Amino acid sequence: MIKLGVSSAFIYPDLNRATFGAKSLCFLEKDMANYLSREGVMPVLVPDLDSDEALEAFMLEIDALVLQGGSDIAPETYGEKPVLEGKWLGDRCRDDFELKLLTIAVRMKKPVFGICRGFQLINVFFGGTLFQDMEYQTKTSFPHRDAILYDQLNHTIDLVPGSLLQELIEAKPDISDSESLKVNSVHHQGVKDLGSDLEVMAFSSEDNVIEAFIHKCENVMGVQWHPEFFYNSKELLFDSDILFRHFLSLIKK
Numbered sequence: 001m002i003k004l005g006v007s008s009a010f011i012y013p014d015l016n017r018a019t020f021g022a023k024s025l026c027f028l029e030k031d032m033a034n035y036l037s038r039e040g041v042m043p044v045l046v047p048d049l050d051s052d053e054a055l056e057a058f059m060l061e062i063d064a065l066v067l068q069g070g071s072d073i074a075p076e077t078y079g080e081k082p083v084l085e086g087k088w089l090g091d092r093c094r095d096d097f098e099l100k101l102l103t104i105a106v107r108m109k110k111p112v113f114g115i116c117r118g119f120q121l122i123n124v125f126f127g128g129t130l131f132q133d134m135e136y137q138t139k140t141s142f143p144h145r146d147a148i149l150y151d152q153l154n155h156t157i158d159l160v161p162g163s164l165l166q167e168l169i170e171a172k173p174d175i176s177d178s179e180s181l182k183v184n185s186v187h188h189q190g191v192k193d194l195g196s197d198l199e200v201m202a203f204s205s206e207d208n209v210i211e212a213f214i215h216k217c218e219n220v221m222g223v224q225w226h227p228e229f230f231y232n233s234k235e236l237l238f239d240s241d242i243l244f245r246h247f248l249s250l251i252k253k
Contacts (some may be wrong), residue, residue, distance in 0.1 A: 067118025114222030126195025
């Protein structure tokens with residue numbers, strides 16, 4: 001059984017909350033739990049433990065790491081200040097926690113898969129930066145996030161020739177047609193400067209936003225879209241498992 005560690009998302013103390021109001025909560029989003037759970041694979045939530053030693057011991061017991069989506073990454077985490085006062089401040093506590101997990105995973109040579117925020121965090125880990133808000137900073141005409149449409153907002157992607165993702169897709173003729181290369185778009189931040197040794201695998205067809213990459217070590221990869229939401233799409237999207245199955249194949253049994 002593969003033990004797939006999943007980084008915790010956080011809810012912070014709120015005395016207006018009836019249950020555990022004074023406590024911090026670690027959680028795994030339900031669609032993500034369903035997506036990761038499959039025959040031979042058991043997702044395990046990696047909690048925010050109090051000591052580095054305990055976290056190291058926990059990480060030793062998992063086979064790979066998934067960084068799930070969620071809150072924004074704080075500008076300070078990649079050496080910037082907010083572009084607008086009081087806007088897009090991010091979650092520095094979660095950043096620090098997940099960067100610690102990523103450091104341990106890379107050192108232990110455990111495969112890592114990042115989704116949305118996790119994808120952005122991998123970019124920051126390797127020295128990259130982010131657009132704090134793409135609409136504000138790039139003036140893109142395509143909205144990458146819509147609060148009402150949410151996971152029903154889709155766009156096509158363009159594959160980088162010779163990339164791993166192109167090879168995986170071309171091996172499945174039923175999804176090789178560019179008309180079916182659609183993904184969802186549930187983000188307002190995105191990669192600005194690409195991190196060191198990250199190789200782009202796909203761009204948004206709408207505005208060339210980076211949508212997928214892999215590190216040259218071939219053990220760390222990520223996607224800007226949310227494959228765990230594909231099941232809910234009213235529009236045909238491409239095989240949400242195609243890169244994830246490859247990721248699972250890297251895990252040493």
